[in-house]
Every structure is written in structure tokens, then in C-alpha cells.
Amino acid sequence: MRLLAIETSCDETSAAVIEDGCVVSNIVSSQVKVHAEYGGVVPELATREHMRNIQPIVQEALSLASCSASNLSAIAATRGPGLPPALMIGWKTAQAFAYAINRPLIGVNHVVAHLYSVWFSGTPVKNNMDDFEPNISLIVSGGHTIIAKVNEPLNHVVLGQTQDDAAGECFDKTAKLLGLGYPGGPNIDRLAKSGNPRSFHFARPMLNKANDDLSFSGLKTSVRYFLEKNSSLLSKNESIPDLCASIQAAIVEVLLKKTLRAARRERVKCITVSGGVACNSLLRSEFQRVCKDNDIHLRISPQDMCTDNAGMIGLLAEMMHIQGDPPAVLGDDISPNWAIN
Ligand code: KG4
Ligand code: ZN
Numbered sequence: 562m563r564l565l566a567i568e569t570s571c572d573e574t575s576a577a578v579i580e581d582g583c584v585v586s587n588i589v590s591s592q593v594k595v596h597a598e599y600g601g602v603v604p605e606l607a608t609r610e611h612m613r614n615i616q617p618i619v620q621e622a623l624s625l626a627s628c629s630a631s632n633l634s635a636i637a638a639t640r641g642p643g644l645p646p647a648l649m650i651g652w653k654t655a656q657a658f659a660y661a662i663n664r665p666l667i668g669v670n671h672v673v674a675h676l677y678s679v680w681f682s683g684t685p686v687k688n689n690m691d692d693f694e695p696n697i698s699l700i701v702s703g704g705h706t707i708i709a710k711v712n713e714p715l716n717h718v719v720l721g722q723t724q725d726d727a728a729g730e731c732f733d734k735t736a737k738l739l740g741l742g743y744p745g746g747p748n749i750d751r752l753a754k755s756g757n758p759r760s761f762h763f764a765r766p767m768l769n770k771a772n773d774d775l776s777f778s779g780l781k782t783s784v785r786y787f788l789e790k791n792s793s794l795l796s797k798n799e800s801i802p803d804l805c806a807s808i809q810a811a812i813v814e815v816l817l818k819k820t821l822r823a824a825r826r827e828r829v830k831c832i833t834v835s836g837g838v839a840c841n842s843l844l845r846s847e848f849q850r851v852c853k854d855n856d857i858h859l860r861i862s863p864q865d866m867c868t869d870n871a872g873m874i875g876l877l878a879e880m881m882h883i884q885g886d887p888p889a890v891l892g893d894d895i896s897p898n899w900a901i902n
Contacts, residue, residue: 562882563628564635565658566875567619569651570643570671571704572602573868574614578626579875582688586625587872590614593744600743601733604644611650619654630662637878640668640889641896642704648895656891665888667878672901675700676709676717678873679833679860686866688876690714694831694858697824699816702836703729707901708773708823715884718902720823721773728812729838731777735784735808739801749805750841756802758810761787765815773823780811813844817851824857835862
């Protein structure tokens with residue numbers, strides 16, 4: 562089976578060709594520079610960039626895979642969740658493509674693709690679902706923070722999720738308060754390396770709640786109030802790494818403890834972590850340390866599968882197709898608020 566996959570849910574335009582469980586090409590064009598001066602994604606600009614980029618990116622993915630449209634057995638695209646006008650560009654392109662070559666169109670849930678991306682690795686990236694074991698899955702991105710139980714491939718249930726901001730949003734918003742550029746997550750990660758995480762103490766919201774829900778807006782607010790009271794710290798360059806390390810420590814501690822608690826309660830021996838925030842170096846090392854101590858297998862998405870890319874969309878679409886999920890009807894619309902179950 563050979564399929565073309567398209568991803569445009571937020572600020573990356575991406576296209577990939579997948580062949581029998583293997584990523585043959587995966588082109589990602591990031592719009593980070595376009596949005597940086599505004600401190601966040603501007604939907605109007607994102608849409609314009611997707612419109613400009615979608616055709617060359619699709620062509621590049623096809624030509625790198627030495628594949629023409631007539632060689633494709635199906636088309637896949639992110640149908641939701643995401644920014645409506647951004648989703649629309651990729652979905653409509655995929656619809657037109659599927660119609661023109663008379664092949665099935667597979668609508669993929671972006672968050673579910675992050676969830677299963679932990680099983681997509683190697684050079685070239687391939688689907689390693691044969692290694693699957695039941696797990697607790699933390700999906701942690703700029704738009705979502707979810708703890709789910711995955712019983713078997715494509716059988717998952719949400720146990721808890723953020724009640725307000727996503728963890729990535731918390732990284733980005735607190736970075737903005739510190740005067741750091743967008744996206745803030747990678748900047749906090751980089752600066753935290755030379756900071757002391759015990760310099761300042763920030764809230765760990767919902768850590769002591771017995772359920773699997775999370776919350777990050779209280780942490781962001783505690784950072785804001787703290788900086789209002791201690792504004793002189795912002796002008797001292799040497800304080801910024803300590804602030805970054807302290808904020809990062811608070812976010813990672815909540816994610817780690819809540820995920821581990823769910824794994825113990827559900828008696829699973831595997832934890833998976835996916836989404837853009839899974840790039841964070843402290844998160845990766847802390848999950849590795851704690852899972853090793855608790856005799857739990859850990860699977861974290863490889864760095865190139867953590868952030869948005871069409872490769873993960875295509876590999877999931879192929880799994881759905883093989884399992885017999887019915888393809889989308891050509892007239893189906895985007896689903897911007899699509900929940901994962
Ligand atoms: O999965 P993703 O590319 O897009 C969404 O689906 O949201 O995730 C983007 C998020 C941003 O909030 C970004 O700041 C965060 O992932 N991120 C990081 C790091 N790299 C990306 N957060 C913390 N540390 C990082 N190294
Ligand atoms: Zn994403």
C-alpha cells in the first residue's frame with residue numbers, strides 16, 4: 562500500500578509518502594519565523610502560508626519518493642483537531658486529490674497520530690507496532706495534554722486531560738512573560754540547562770488530586786504574579802536560567818507524577834510520551850530515570866516524530882485502513898474540535 566499524507570492543523574505544512582509501514586518521504590515546512598514576531602500562531606497568517614506552501618510541499622514529497630499520483634492507493638489528511646482555516650487547506654487539497662485519482666480519503670485525528678507516533682521510529686521511520694504492549698500514554702503538545710490508556714492498537718480511552726491550558730501553552734506563555742521568543746518551550750529548555758531548578762518554587766496544580774486531570778493555567782498565573790512582585794529579576798540576565806529551570810521543573814514534575822500514578826493504578830508496565838513537549842530534555846531524562854527505577858518500559862517519540870509532521874498522519878492512516886476503518890466520504894468536512902474518543 563502506498564499513500565500520500567497531508568498535515569496542516571497548525572503552523573507546519575507537511576506532506577509524506579508512506580509505503581507498507583515505512584515513511585519514504587516526510588517534508589515539513591515550519592512557519593515559526595512567520596509567527597515569532599507576534600508571540601504565537603496567527604490563524605490568518607498560518608492559512609496564507611499553508612496556501613502558499615501546500616502544492617510545492619506535496620510535489621516535493623511525491624518526487625522524493627519517486628511516486629506519481631497514479632501510483633497512490635489512498636490519500637490521508639488531518640481532519641482535526643486544529644485551527645479551522647489551517648485544517649481546511651490540507652483537507653481540501655486531500656479531497657481534491659482523492660477525487661481526481663479516484664482513491665479512498667482517510668481522515669486522521671491529529672492527537673491520535675501523536676499518541677501512536679511513539680511506535681514510529683528508525684531510519685527510515687517505520688511502524689513498529691509489532692512491539693506493542695498495553696500502556697499509559699501521555700500526549701503533551703501545544704494544544705493538548707492528555708493521559709490515556711491504550712489497551713491495544715487503535716483501542717484507547719482518555720483517563721484525564723488538562724482542564725485549561727496545555728503544557729506546551731504553559732511553556733510558551735511563561736516564556737513570553739520572561740521576554741523569550743516564540744515558541745517558548747525550546748527556549749526555556751535551552752536556558753534551563755544552566756539554571757538551578759530549586760531557585761524558585763512555582764505551583765504544581767492538581768498534583769494532589771486523585772484523578773488523572775491536569776491544569777497549567779494556575780502555574781502560569783503564579784509565574785506572572787511572582788514576576789510582577791520581583792520585576793527586577795527580569796533585568797538580571799543571570800536570573801533567567803534559574804527562572805526557566807524552576808518553571809520547567811514544575812511542569813515536568815506534574816506530568817511525570819500524574820502519568821506514573823496512572824500507570825501504577827492501571828497495572829501497566831509501559832508508559833509512552835508523545836507530542837511537541839516530548840522534545841523537552843528534562844522531561845525525557847526524568848521519565849527515563851523514573852521508569853527505569855520502577856521497572857516500566859518507556860517509549861518516547863523520536864525527536865523528528867514529536868512535532869507536527871505528515872509521516873505520523875500517514876502511518877496511522879495506513880493502520881486504520883488495514884483495520885478496515887471506513888474511509889471518509891468525499892463531502893465530509895473538517896472536524897476542528899474532534900475529541901480522541
Ligand atoms: O506537537 P506540536 O508540534 O504542535 C501541537 O500539536 O501543538 O507541539 C508544539 C509545542 C509548543 O508549545 C512548543 O513550545 C513545545 O511543543 N515544545 C517544547 C519543546 N519543543 C517543542 N516544549 C518544551 N521543551 C521543548 N524542547
Ligand atoms: Zn501536534
